[in-house]
Amino acid sequence: MTEKLLINALENEAIYIFREVAAQFEKPVLLFSGGKDSITLVRLAQKAFYPAKIPFPLMHIDTGHNFPETIEFRDKLVAELGLELIVRNVQDSIDQGKVKEESGRYSSRNVLQTTTLLDAIEEFKFDACIGGARRDEEKARAKERIFSVRDDFGQWDEKNQRPELFDMLNGQIQLGQNVRVFPISNWTELDVWTYIENEDLEIPSIYFAHKRDIFMRDGLIWSASEHVFKDDEEEVEERMVRFRTVGDMSCTAAVDSYAATIREVVAEIRDSSISERGARIDDKRSEAAMEKRKQQGYF
Amino acid sequence: MEVLKIATAGSVDDGKSTLIGRLLYDTKSLTDDKLEAIEHSSKKKGYDYLDFSLATDGLVAEREQGITIDVAHIYFSTKTRSYIIADTPGHVEYTRNMVTGASTSQVAIILIDARRGVIEQTYRHFFINNLLRIKSVIVAVNKMDLVNFSEERYNEIKADFEKLVEKSDYEDQNITYIPVSALKGDNVVDKSDAMPWFGGQTLLEYLEKLDTVNIYNRGKMRFPVQYVIRPKTEEFHDFRGYAGKVYGGDINVGDEVVVLPSETRTKVKEIYFNDKKYQSAARRSSISITLENNVNVSRGDMIVKAKELPRIEKAFTATVSWMDGRPLLPGSKYTLQHGVNKVIAKVSAINHKIHPDFSGVENDVSSLNMNDIASVSFQLNKPIFFDAFKEHRTNGSFILIDQQTNNTAGVGFIE
Ligand SMILES: Nc1nc2c(ncn2[C@@H]2O[C@H](COP(=O)(O)OP(=O)(O)OP(=O)(O)O)[C@@H](O)[C@H]2O)c(=O)[nH]1
Ligand SMILES: [Mg+2]
Numbered sequence: 001m002t003e004k005l006l007i008n009a010l011e012n013e014a015i016y017i018f019r020e021v022a023a024q025f026e027k028p029v030l031l032f033s034g035g036k037d038s039i040t041l042v043r044l045a046q047k048a049f050y051p052a053k054i055p056f057p058l059m060h061i062d063t064g065h066n067f068p069e070t071i072e073f074r075d076k077l078v079a080e081l082g083l084e085l086i087v088r089n090v091q092d093s094i095d096q097g098k099v100k101e102e103s104g105r106y107s108s109r110n111v112l113q114t115t116t117l118l119d120a121i122e123e124f125k126f127d128a129c130i131g132g133a134r135r136d137e138e139k140a141r142a143k144e145r146i147f148s149v150r151d152d153f154g155q156w157d158e159k160n161q162r163p164e165l166f167d168m169l170n171g172q173i174q175l176g177q178n179v180r181v182f183p184i185s186n187w188t189e190l191d192v193w194t195y196i197e198n199e200d201l202e203i204p205s206i207y208f209a210h211k212r213d214i215f216m217r218d219g220l221i222w223s224a225s226e227h228v229f230k231d232d233e234e235e236v237e238e239r240m241v242r243f244r245t246v247g248d249m250s251c252t253a254a255v256d257s258y259a260a261t262i263r264e265v266v267a268e269i270r271d272s273s274i275s276e277r278g279a280r281i282d283d284k285r286s287e288a289a290m291e292k293r294k295q296q297g298y299f
Numbered sequence: 300m301e302v303l304k305i306a307t308a309g310s311v312d313d314g315k316s317t318l319i320g321r322l323l324y325d326t327k328s329l330t331d332d333k334l335e336a337i338e339h340s341s342k343k344k345g346y347d348y349l350d351f352s353l354a355t356d357g358l359v360a361e362r363e364q365g366i367t368i369d370v371a372h373i374y375f376s377t378k379t380r381s382y383i384i385a386d387t388p389g390h391v392e393y394t395r396n397m398v399t400g401a402s403t404s405q406v407a408i409i410l411i412d413a414r415r416g417v418i419e420q421t422y423r424h425f426f427i428n429n430l431l432r433i434k435s436v437i438v439a440v441n442k443m444d445l446v447n448f449s450e451e452r453y454n455e456i457k458a459d460f461e462k463l464v465e466k467s468d469y470e471d472q473n474i475t476y477i478p479v480s481a482l483k484g485d486n487v488v489d490k491s492d493a494m495p496w497f498g499g500q501t502l503l504e505y506l507e508k509l510d511t512v513n514i515y516n517r518g519k520m521r522f523p524v525q526y527v528i529r530p531k532t533e534e535f536h537d538f539r540g541y542a543g544k545v546y547g548g549d550i551n552v553g554d555e556v557v558v559l560p561s562e563t564r565t566k567v568k569e570i571y572f573n574d575k576k577y578q579s580a581a582r583r584s585s586i587s588i589t590l591e592n593n594v595n596v597s598r599g600d601m602i603v604k605a606k607e608l609p610r611i612e613k614a615f616t617a618t619v620s621w622m623d624g625r626p627l628l629p630g631s632k633y634t635l636q637h638g639v640n641k642v643i644a645k646v647s648a649i650n651h652k653i654h655p656d657f658s659g660v661e662n663d664v665s666s667l668n669m670n671d672i673a674s675v676s677f678q679l680n681k682p683i684f685f686d687a688f689k690e691h692r693t694n695g696s697f698i699l700i701d702q703q704t705n706n707t708a709g710v711g712f713i714e
Contacts (some may be wrong), residue, residue, distance in 0.1 A: 004578060012584055018526070023639070050541075051532070052528050136374045164704055164707070170700055
């Protein structure tokens with residue numbers, strides 16, 4: 001038996017939040033994208049409930065434009081840990097005529113995800129959706145609560161949020177409302193990477209430097225793929241890159257990198273002069289892009 | 300790494316957001332793309348300087364009105380420690396958001412506009428910081444560039460604030476004064492050339508050296524049970540783990556404990572963190588424990604050491620800070636959440652309203668409105684297990700939830 005438990009404040013806070021979710025809600029779900037933040041969440045949830053299993057399913061809203069490496073990774077993780085996974089597809093929402101595929105140069109399915117997500121919440125009657133958003137990612141996210149109440153339409157009323165005092169979390173809601181829960185709100189990107197390194201967590205290969213066909217647009221490195229619109233003038237070249245976030249292929253830009261191990265990735269993040277979201281094409285749309293998407297129910 | 304949580308306070312436009320932006324900038328925490336965005340927006344607004352408040356004012360309405368509406372949490376780190384700063388709104392209307400930001404912080408920075416000096420909002424914010432027992436308060440006299448970096452003006456303001464401090468009953472509080480210019484960066488991270496008369500530390504120097512270990516009075520060990528873990532697998536067939544966070548002191552294997560409310564005595568058998576067992580766990584650890592005897596424990600129960608019983612009562616008086624648009628009325632009922640335990644509370648009396656400017660109390664009050672602070676007595680449907688707030692920060696506070704809207708309507712500090 002080890003003597004005294006040494007604690008990591010952020011990890012302990014996250015475990016506390018997971019336990020509050022399990023105790024206060026009837027049908028929670030963990031929104032799983034296959035990215036580093038949701039992988040971290042799964043690890044924290046395991047720790048929160050050991051030796052019992054994680055008492056809620058994972059759900060992936062699949063845009064159909066994900067990196068294949070992420071999907072492979074997702075399925076492997078779920079199988080290894082014996083977790084329940086629900087997948088809902090943006091393609092279905094398109095086929096049902098609920099949303100319309102964007103077209104042209106900056107087209108992406110990123111915004112369309114919201115409809116699929118809200119439909120799935122209604123289908124399963126989820127009352128709490130756990131996500132890996134962090135306050136340091138973006139300045140509208142810096143305003144988020146840990147328990148963030150959404151109305152029937154999934155909307156975020158950013159100017160009228162419940163006060164959160166000390167560590168008391170109020171999960172009481174009306175019928176039709178649900179709560180978005182952010183257990184790693186107070187983590188920075190570097191905290192997440194350091195955690196992944198310390199816990200020796202497996203992550204999708206696209207987080208490490210690899211050779212990829214890319215093209216340049218607006219100073220960002222785009223993946224050359226059938227899912228990404230490309231002009232004929234935009235020239236494809238092969239380059240050593242990696243990804244700092246794994247969103248949709250159409251809205252996630254790569255960064256130049258030779259970081260092949262987790263240790264090198266951590267070192268790179270520590271010295272980086274660009275923020276994580278600096279490589280998110282969806283945020284470049286406007287200064288208020290994230291706030292607008294959040295109001296409409298986006299994660 | 301160690302994390303220091305800081306809350307800002309001060310009236311509208313005193314420069315809280317600017318100060319935080321400046322801290323980020325001077326500690327090289329703003330990445331190129333964020334800096335570019337600030338340069339771009341500042342230019343668009345026609346400023347000939349960088350408006351650092353744009354780094355934290357994340358909502359459209361905030362940028363349009365140039366004020367902060369809701370708390371933003373900002374992160375940066377130095378070689379010494381990590382910081383989380385709550386950028387709180389200065390507007391009176393948003394005082395509740397300021398209380399929220401301060402409740403999770405260990406240090407407060409109160410800003411004062413050097414031109415305006417100590418004003419009503421300063422009183423109010425200092426009062427709230429006292430109410431929340433924030434031990435270290437930094438008074439940053441800002442916009443020194445607009446008063447020609449005058450030592451005399453600074454001393455005047457400092458003397459005014461010291462008069463306020465005399466009225467406070469919180470004797471252990473440490474108060475530090477620093478003249479700064481958030482906009483120009485004087486005494487924020489780097490020493491000011493314009494104020495050679497100031498011999499003290501810069502804001503960051505002070506924060507870096509602050510002792511975080513002894514910030515709070517510890518209080519006794521309290522272990523509120525959040526969740527019961529019953530795996531029901533073959534390997535852990537009879538396992539019953541009580542999951543929760545440790546508050547106050549340490550918990551150890553073998554400790555004689557009492558489970559409340561049943562008052563059953565037993566001993567701590569095992570302490571788990573994930574799949575590992577430990578001999579002892581300190582405050583703030585999210586662990587699960589097993590007990591020697593097979594006692595009935597559920598969420599909301601509290602495990603304490605046998606010789607350290609808390610108060611177990613159905614009625615008490617608390618200082619309440621009201622945060623809801625619907626007023627608090629005598630006789631009305633609320634869900635009272637004390638840690639993770641919920642009971643029903645009836646307001647038996649509003650004893651008096653407390654003026655947040657240290658000028659005394661007002662009797663014969665018939666209701667509490669948003670942002671009011673008052674002494675209120677409650678009657679509960681069943682007892683809770685608490686300490687006075689002054690002795691135990693977490694076990695002495697609670698929130699009130701409106702039973703119709705489910706909103707968090709107020710926060711209370713038990714006397
Ligand atoms: N000259 C001068 N101007 C300053 C200084 N600090 C802030 N300002 C200006 O004061 C104005 C208000 O600053 P903010 O940082 O938005 O004030 P705030 O305290 O965050 O205001 P609220 O969040 O609305 O309560 C802005 O125009 C700043 O540029 C300073 O040190 N010197
Ligand atoms: Mg502000």
